[in-house]
Amino acid sequence: ENQSEFGGGDAEGSLSTLQSLADxxxxxxxxxxxxxxxxxxxxxxxxxxxxxxxxxxxxxTPTVLVDGEQVAPRWSDLQRAVENAR
Structure with a gap:
């Protein structure tokens, strides 16, 4: 949600956002x-x-691993991978 706050080269703004998120x-x-x-x-x-x-x-990013295997970051693929890992 806040990723765009970190890409504009505004170091002070990025640190402020990071501080707020941490808080x-x-x-x-x-x-x-x-x-x-x-x-x-x-x-x-x-x-x-x-x-x-x-x-x-x-x-x-995102790179998602389920049980050590890379899975496409789509809900259906994640759901199937988790079910298969059980």
Missing amino acids: DADLDGCSVAAAASRERYRPLVDAERTEAVDERGFQG
């Missing part, structure tokens, strides 16, 4: 925004992205 989730919005502004988790995000793209072949 809404009962997290410490100030700490979340501070960690984001310092790119505290950049090495972890980069490593996860490298694994997802280079090693697992994921092409974008």
Whole structure:
């Protein structure tokens, strides 16, 4: 719902949105925004992205896995995959 708030190059606006979202989730919005502004988790995000793209072949979001298998992000496909995984 708020994804468009992060793509316009407005770093202050993005951090403000991130802080609000964190606060809404009962997290410490100030700490979340501070960690984001310092790119505290950049090495972890980069490593996860490298694994997802280079090693697992994921092409974008959303990428959905059910029981370790990639499933098209359509309700009927997800429902069928979950039922088959039971």
